[in-house]
Amino acid sequence: MITLRGLTKRFGAATAVDNLSLDIEPGRVTGFLGPNGAGKSTTMRMVLGLDRPCAGQALVNGRPYVTLRHPLREVGALLDAKAIHPARSGRSHLLAMARSNGIPTRRVDEVLATVGLDRTAAGKRGRTLSLGMGQRLGIAGALLGDPPVLMFDEPVNGLDPDGVRWIRQLMRSLAAEGRTVFVSSHLMSEMQLTADQLVVIGRGKLIADAPVAEVISASSVTAVRVRSPQPAGLAALAQRLTAATGQVETTGEDELTVTGVSRQQVGDLAYELGVRLHELSVRSASLEEAYLELTADSVEYSGTSARSGGRHA
Numbered sequence: 001m002i003t004l005r006g007l008t009k010r011f012g013a014a015t016a017v018d019n020l021s022l023d024i025e026p027g028r029v030t031g032f033l034g035p036n037g038a039g040k041s042t043t044m045r046m047v048l049g050l051d052r053p054c055a056g057q058a059l060v061n062g063r064p065y066v067t068l069r070h071p072l073r074e075v076g077a078l079l080d081a082k083a084i085h086p087a088r089s090g091r092s093h094l095l096a097m098a099r100s101n102g103i104p105t106r107r108v109d110e111v112l113a114t115v116g117l118d119r120t121a122a123g124k125r126g127r128t129l130s131l132g133m134g135q136r137l138g139i140a141g142a143l144l145g146d147p148p149v150l151m152f153d154e155p156v157n158g159l160d161p162d163g164v165r166w167i168r169q170l171m172r173s174l175a176a177e178g179r180t181v182f183v184s185s186h187l188m189s190e191m192q193l194t195a196d197q198l199v200v201i202g203r204g205k206l207i208a209d210a211p212v213a214e215v216i217s218a219s220s221v222t223a224v225r226v227r228s229p230q231p232a233g234l235a236a237l238a239q240r241l242t243a244a245t246g247q248v249e250t251t252g253e254d255e256l257t258v259t260g261v262s263r264q265q266v267g268d269l270a271y272e273l274g275v276r277l278h279e280l281s282v283r284s285a286s287l288e289e290a291y292l293e294l295t296a297d298s299v300e301y302s303g304t305s306a307r308s309g310g311r312h313a
């Protein structure tokens with residue numbers, strides 16, 4: 001479990017993390033999303049005691065990182081895959097980590113096997129590691145102490161499709177073992193497949209903390225399509241839906257597209273009015289659409305081309 005309470009970090013006049021309070025629960029994958037510069041890495045660094053909060057607290061299993069006696073056994077993290085000495089082999093890097101945390105040497109070979117690095121790959125020097133090998137080595141380091149809490153900052157960066165799928169399965173299985181898995185990514189399609197819960201931040205502030213399905217269904221891009229062969233009935237239904245705070249658009253001769261009202265509500269209203277329906281279907285937003293809508297006002301750096309969906313700040 002990771003607990004953030006009023007967590008705040010300022011760099012000079014800029015507030016990178018602004019009064020964040022949340023619980024990142026065990027047994028599920030929590031995706032950590034936000035535009036560039038939103039404060040994700042800074043938050044993770046504070047959990048690991050690498051940055052000191054200006055206010056508030058970040059706790060791992062109820063304790064500040066700096067008070068943990070064997071930190072690698074409590075929390076494992078992949079923050080920067082390049083954090084290995086260029087002249088050191090992957091295996092000796094892990095051996096040094098193990099030694100300083102009282103972890104037996106055999107565990108190094110276990111985690112190397114878990115991440116699919118053989119002896120030759122593990123014997124390569126840091127400077128010669130490919131991006132994918134570096135990521136795998138970083139993940140091996142995170143798993144070394146068999147910790148109940150794991151944090152990964154953009155773990156699929158630069159990985160090929162096999163690597164991406166492997167990471168997804170690893171995250172899922174770590175969560176299924178009851179661990180806390182907190183992972184940041186900009187790949188929405190991947191997050192939609194991997195995460196159970198989402199934490200979205202923008203400009204250091206919490207925007208959403210909800211299950212993936214809830215984030216998607218709350219999006220205005222999620223819409224109900226309703227078709228009827230009875231034009232008068234459809235018009236009456238449109239009127240009632242508008243009164244029920246739905247946004248109704250006529251999208252065809254016999255068709256309405258409704259947002260802000262659930263499919264059940266539309267079906268119940270149609271039944272009440274005695275309107276015959278030929279279709280009642282939901283068009284779900286993608287996580288990407290929902291995310292763009294949520295963060296439209298928090299994007300610090302954006303190009304000039306128009307984006308579909310969300311509003312512009």
Ligand SMILES: Nc1ncnc2c1ncn2[C@@H]1O[C@H](COP(=O)(O)OP(=O)(O)OP(=O)(O)O)[C@@H](O)[C@H]1O
Nearest residue numbers: 011014015016034035036037038039040041042043
């Ligand atoms: N050491 C530092 N000194 C000054 N400013 C910093 C420092 N580290 C981070 N920042 C600033 O804090 C803000 C948050 O940065 P952070 O790297 O945490 O965002 P992020 O959400 O991880 O972004 P990205 O998705 O681009 O990795 C940014 O405005 C960044 O420039």
